[in-house]
Amino acid sequence: MTLNWKNEGENMKGQKTITGFGAVSALALFVVGACGGSGTADIAGDADLRTIPDDPSAVSYTLGSKLANLSGQDSTDFDDGLVAFSSNEGPADGLGPVFNGQSCGQCHFQGAIGGAGNDLALTRVTRIGGIVDGKYSDLEHLGGPVIQSRSNREFDPMFPHGREFVPSEAKFVSLRITTPLFGLGLIEAIPESEIVARSQRKFGDGVAGTVNWVTHPVTGKKEVGRFGWKSQISTIEVFASDAYVNEMGITVPIFQDEQKPQGHPIAPGADSVGEPEDAEDVELFISFMKFLAPPTRSPLSIVAQQGEKLFGTTGCANCHAPQYKTGVNANPALNQKDVNLYSDLLVHRMGSMLADGIIQESAQGDQFRTAPLWGLSKRRLLLHDGRATTVDAAVSYHSGEASIAAGRYFSASESDRSAIREFLKSL
Numbered sequence: 371m372t373l374n375w376k377n378e379g380e381n382m383k384g385q386k387t388i389t390g391f392g393a394v395s396a397l398a399l400f401v402v403g404a405c406g407g408s409g410t411a412d413i414a415g416d417a418d419l420r421t422i423p424d425d426p427s428a429v430s431y432t433l434g435s436k437l438a439n440l441s442g443q444d445s446t447d448f449d450d451g452l453v454a455f456s457s458n459e460g461p462a463d464g465l466g467p468v469f470n471g472q473s474c475g476q477c478h479f480q481g482a483i484g485g486a487g488n489d490l491a492l493t494r495v496t497r498i499g500g501i502v503d504g505k506y507s508d509l510e511h512l513g514g515p516v517i518q519s520r521s522n523r524e525f526d527p528m529f530p531h532g533r534e535f536v537p538s539e540a541k542f543v544s545l546r547i548t549t550p551l552f553g554l555g556l557i558e559a560i561p562e563s564e565i566v567a568r569s570q571r572k573f574g575d576g577v578a579g580t581v582n583w584v585t586h587p588v589t590g591k592k593e594v595g596r597f598g599w600k601s602q603i604s605t606i607e608v609f610a611s612d613a614y615v616n617e618m619g620i621t622v623p624i625f626q627d628e629q630k631p632q633g634h635p636i637a638p639g640a641d642s643v644g645e646p647e648d649a650e651d652v653e654l655f656i657s658f659m660k661f662l663a664p665p666t667r668s669p670l671s672i673v674a675q676q677g678e679k680l681f682g683t684t685g686c687a688n689c690h691a692p693q694y695k696t697g698v699n700a701n702p703a704l705n706q707k708d709v710n711l712y713s714d715l716l717v718h719r720m721g722s723m724l725a726d727g728i729i730q731e732s733a734q735g736d737q738f739r740t741a742p743l744w745g746l747s748k749r750r751l752l753l754h755d756g757r758a759t760t761v762d763a764a765v766s767y768h769s770g771e772a773s774i775a776a777g778r779y780f781s782a783s784e785s786d787r788s789a790i791r792e793f794l795k796s797l
């Protein structure tokens with residue numbers, strides 16, 4: 371049976387997802403038996419049916435605000451962090467030689483500073499990969515893994531380096547939209563053991579998420595990846611540092627190598643600021659993201675409550691797990707808090723429609739982190755490359771491990787589907 375639920379107005383036109391070696395990732399496609407037609411009442415195996423009760427005593431946050439119960443110092447660091455995160459940098463601050471944005475806030479702003487991006491041009495980033503000597507490569511020698519589509523020529527027409535382009539050697543080209551950062555500190559404070567335990571849970575419907583074990587760039591230790599479209603990074607500090615170098619061309623203590631434009635050595639005189647180009651702002655970005663409050667869910671209507679249950683029985687919650695809890699934490703703002711993120715933070719084989727061929731740490735070409743659904747109502751673009759703008763369209767691309775759940779969704783009655791959508795609108 372082929373799965374083909376295309377929604378009117380949603381298609382992949384103009385999307386260059388995988389080329390050439392795309393078959394490599396499709397090989398690993400999870401094969402499921404019968405899909406669809408089973409109806410929402412028929413639950414395969416051990417479905418995750420947890421619902422989250424409305425709690426009137428829970429703190430209700432305005433999007434973009436800081437966590438409650440922060441110490442005076444943390445609160446000040448958040449405020450300073452917000453300013454640094456939104457401030458433009460220029461060549462004198464170390465920007466470039468090639469870059470994608472002049473501030474973090476330039477891409478992370480939908481709903482509030484720290485949010486997702488909302489366009490398919492400026493806030494969408496291109497990641498490449500290829501095969502060199504029979505092995506997967508980030509194509510660093512050609513300007514990969516991230517393409518920087520702007521250069522300091524914007525400030526000086528005589529600047530020796532122009533923007534980067536996708537090299538013809540790139541077999542895999544993946545477009546990635548900007549993810550929201552709300553509640554990131556809570557996600558970081560979830561104990562590794564909880565995520566590992568989740569990966570060992572068995573579901574009867576083909577769901578088999580795995581941890582993306584990643585290597586910490588400083589300690590060399592294997593850690594549980596939790597951030598980014600493939601859970602490719604384990605801590606906020608590493609992501610902030612990585613983003614500063616890759617998106618803005620500003621080097622930091624843990625990544626002191628400049629991005630080489632298209633892989634070429636940097637021309638004499640093109641980079642006058644010594645490495646690391648920044649050590650203070652990156653600390654402020656970390657504080658800002660760590661203490662950024664999670665999105666607050668709105669009260670559930672009767673229909674949305676039904677939708678929440680159906681979200682469980684349909685099998686969506688087997689990956690989009692409603693809740694984790696942070697561990698014991700010295701910071702009261704992060705100590706033993708519920709994290710209602712609707713993600714297991716694991717990576718799943720999602721089938722050939724979503725596969726981008728890109729390998730990041732242990733995540734393969736067809737594996738993606740279950741996208742957290744908290745804050746979904748504030749989003750415009752969905753899926754890693756932003757190809758969908760509606761829940762139905764997003765689910766229509768779910769295949770691989772998600773085939774059975776997606777099949778149930780599309781064979782459910784329109785009123786059940788609309789209840790699920792109503793529930794998701796409350797997030």
Ligand code: HEC
Binds near residue numbers: 493546610
């Ligand atoms: C040109 C746009 C752009 C700029 C500028 C940018 N980002 Fe991002 N950001 C992205 C994209 C795209 C992703 C998703 C990357 C991926 O996983 O492939 C992302 C993801 C992230 C994440 C991971 C969040 C999660 O989903 O778990 C963090 C943290 C982050 N960015 C921090 C920053 C910081 C800090 C800065 C400034 C130094 C910054 N970003 C600048 C586009 C941008």
Ligand code: HEC
Binds near residue numbers: 739740768
């Ligand atoms: C096997 C795990 C799995 C199941 C089951 C699953 N999803 Fe997903 N979902 C994912 C992954 C992984 C992504 C991100 C895929 C990508 O961007 O390429 C995602 C993305 C989404 C998105 C887009 C979110 C965003 O930030 O872009 C929505 C909406 C969504 N899922 C809804 C659902 C619904 C509704 C169901 C039940 C019918 C469901 N999912 C079942 C794994 C799953």
